[in-house]
Amino acid sequence: MSTSVDAAPLAVAGTKTTADSKALTDLIQGKANVHNLVYFPFHGLVGCLRVQLILLGEPYKFTCLSFPDWMKQKRLTPFGHVPVLREETPCGQTLELAEITLIEQYLAQRSALSGSSSLLGKNFWEENQIKMFTCSTHALISFLIHSITSLPNKEADRPALFERFKKSKLPEWIAYHEKHLRANGSNGHYVGDQRINEPLSPPYFSLSLSLSLALSNNKKKLSLADIKTGTIVEHLIRLGGDTPQISQELTPGIWAVKTHLETIPAYVEWTTSTQYQQFTGANINFFGL
Numbered sequence: 253m254s255t256s257v258d259a260a261p262l263a264v265a266g267t268k269t270t271a272d273s274k275a276l277t278d279l280i281q282g283k284a285n286v287h288n289l290v291y292f293p294f295h296g297l298v299g300c301l302r303v304q305l306i307l308l309g310e311p312y313k314f315t316c317l318s319f320p321d322w323m324k325q326k327r328l329t330p331f332g333h334v335p336v337l338r339e340e341t342p343c344g345q346t347l348e349l350a351e352i353t354l355i356e357q358y359l360a361q362r363s364a365l366s367g368s369s370s371l372l373g374k375n376f377w378e379e380n381q382i383k384m385f386t387c388s389t390h391a392l393i394s395f396l397i398h399s400i401t402s403l404p405n406k407e408a409d410r411p412a413l414f415e416r417f418k419k420s421k422l423p424e425w426i427a428y429h430e431k432h433l434r435a436n437g438s439n440g441h442y443v444g445d446q447r448i449n450e451p452l453s454p455p456y457f458s459l460s461l462s463l464s465l466a467l468s469n470n471k472k473k474l475s476l477a478d479i480k481t482g483t484i485v486e487h488l489i490r491l492g493g494d495t496p497q498i499s500q501e502l503t504p505g506i507w508a509v510k511t512h513l514e515t516i517p518a519y520v521e522w523t524t525s526t527q528y529q530q531f532t533g534a535n536i537n538f539f540g541l
Contacts, residue, residue, distance in 0.1 A: 294534035299483035433505025440512030442477040482513035
């Protein structure tokens with residue numbers, strides 16, 4: 253596995269092919285593909301996607317666009333926005349996927365195809381429960397991010413927006429998710445009755461071994477909903493400032509999701525990396541989160 257951040261943007265052209273759907277299916281499912289996630293050099297809306305790629309155990313890279321270069325390439329993307337996932341195949345054909353929810357579910361499906369436990373649960377009911385809570389969390393963070401970017405004056409208008417968000421949208425999300433997670437035993441999972449093991453201690457294992465521990469061990473089974481919530485909690489805590497609404501005491505169910513994710517060595521390696529810290533700094537600077 254390799255990871256890189258390309259300062260220079262890549263042209264993101266639309267997929268053009270006359271191949272039939274069976275051939276394209278074989279191409280997009282290839283295990284030798286490089287998953288190239290195209291986005292900006294901050295967390296924004298892709299924290300979950302980046303963690304999925306890191307845990308997947310297949311080749312990936314992060315391509316980061318500057319805003320001037322993005323404006324030049326905007327029309328080349330499927331819907332005029334990022335993120336875009338470019339599936340770069342060994343034969344040279346590149347296939348593109350757009351829309352965050354679709355890419356998240358696509359990578360979750362690949363986790364099962366690669367031989368790991370599925371991030372979408374073990375049956376039809378679990379799959380739809382996971383998708384439901386993932387969509388709810390995405391709606392929350394998407395509303396916040398898009399509200400910030402639409403402000404006429406981010407620096408001046410952001411405090412008032414944050415106060416409104418903390419009094420309305422955030423408490424509602426916390427109440428419903430915490431209720432569900434407590435009903436499931438506050439075990440760090442949205443579905444299933446797995447219990448949390450003790451955290452693994454450094455030195456951390458190899459990425460392939462940590463992937464096996466994280467996704468193959470039934471007691472440490474993850475879902476897409478777990479990753480989605482676990483990756484936004486730090487931003488919501490930062491938003492709370494001196495009056496946090498999420499903590500071990502106030503929200504033990506949500507907190508357990510966060511701490512469970514932090515028992516996975518590959519996740520810890522990522523969140524303590526220089527690259528992650530750079531994304532965090534840019535995120536705070538641009539969004540205040």
